[in-house]
Amino acid sequence: MPAVIPKSIHALERAFFARPARTVARELLGKVLVRGGGTSRLAARIVETEAYLGENDPAAHAAAGNTARTSVLFGPAGFAYVYFIYGNHYCLNVSCEREGKAGSVLFRALEPLEGMEEMARARGTEIHGAKDLPKLTSGPGRLAQAFGITRARDNGCDLTFSNSGLWIGEDGFRGGKIAVSPRIGILKAADERLRFFLAGNAFVSGRKTPAGH
DNA sequence: ATATCGATTATCT
DNA sequence: GATAATCGATATG
Numbered sequence: 481m482p483a484v485i486p487k488s489i490h491a492l493e494r495a496f497f498a499r500p501a502r503t504v505a506r507e508l509l510g511k512v513l514v515r516g517g518g519t520s521r522l523a524a525r526i527v528e529t530e531a532y533l534g535e536n537d538p539a540a541h542a543a544a545g546n547t548a549r550t551s552v553l554f555g556p557a558g559f560a561y562v563y564f565i566y567g568n569h570y571c572l573n574v575s576c577e578r579e580g581k582a583g584s585v586l587f588r589a590l591e592p593l594e595g596m597e598e599m600a601r602a603r604g605t606e607i608h609g610a611k612d613l614p615k616l617t618s619g620p621g622r623l624a625q626a627f628g629i630t631r632a633r634d635n636g637c638d639l640t641f642s643n644s645g646l647w648i649g650e651d652g653f654r655g656g657k658i659a660v661s662p663r664i665g666i667l668k669a670a671d672e673r674l675r676f677f678l679a680g681n682a683f684v685s686g687r688k689t690p691a692g693h
Numbered sequence: 694a695t696a697t698c699g700a701t702t703a704t705c706t
Numbered sequence: 707g708a709t710a711a712t713c714g715a716t717a718t719g
Contacts, residue, residue: 530711539711541704549704567701569712586711621712631703665711 497557501583510655524590542582569621599626
């Protein structure tokens with residue numbers, strides 16, 4: 481089934497993010513990440529997230545304390561934390577909780593709604609069919625590249641302000657069942673079930689379960 | 694189909 | 707100096 485273009489969409493307020501990361505991660509599913517607000521807008525629905533709980537979560541970057549790299553995590557909720565990993569990829573988080581408390585949510589996968597062609601260009605790939613769409617935004621590194629997210633450009637950006645280059649909106653979409661699993665790609669606290677995704681959604685990252693045949 | 698590995702750099706020990 | 711919240715290419719069953 482084709483993705484539905486969001487009609488009336490408004491930015492989530494700061495209070496939405498000023499809660500425990502676990503709660504925000506779950507409730508962000510079905511919301512929309514938007515790049516720009518003008519004519520060539522990029523928009524994609526959030527279908528997979530992970531919660532990082534702050535200084536006491538050994539898997540969180542905040543466990544290293546408030547440094548030049550992680551300072552956004554220790555600021556107020558609703559701001560973009562962008563980091564560079566493996567010498568190749570940027571990843572996008574949103575800060576949660578409140579000033580001094582460093583919870584965050586990592587965006588792991590999106591379902592493209594608007595601007596697929598521009599996303600493909602940013603990814604250096606081409607779309608030949610619906611089968612190619614997940615390659616645009618399925619995985620934290622991929623979605624960041626599709627949206628042109630870099631640390632220099634987006635770290636510290638206010639995601640609750642629809643006039644900023646990058647923001648998070650609500651369009652009335654109500655998702656289906658939410659599934660929970662351990663977080664991906666980490667070694668510490670690897671048994672904590674802090675990954676959330678829309679069950680059965682084709683854009684969730686990782687191995688696909690072959691649908692029969 | 695799954696498994697392994699190289700890329701490439703900011704950050705921390 | 708080692709590691710990392712990843713990806714894509716290549717090798718192998």
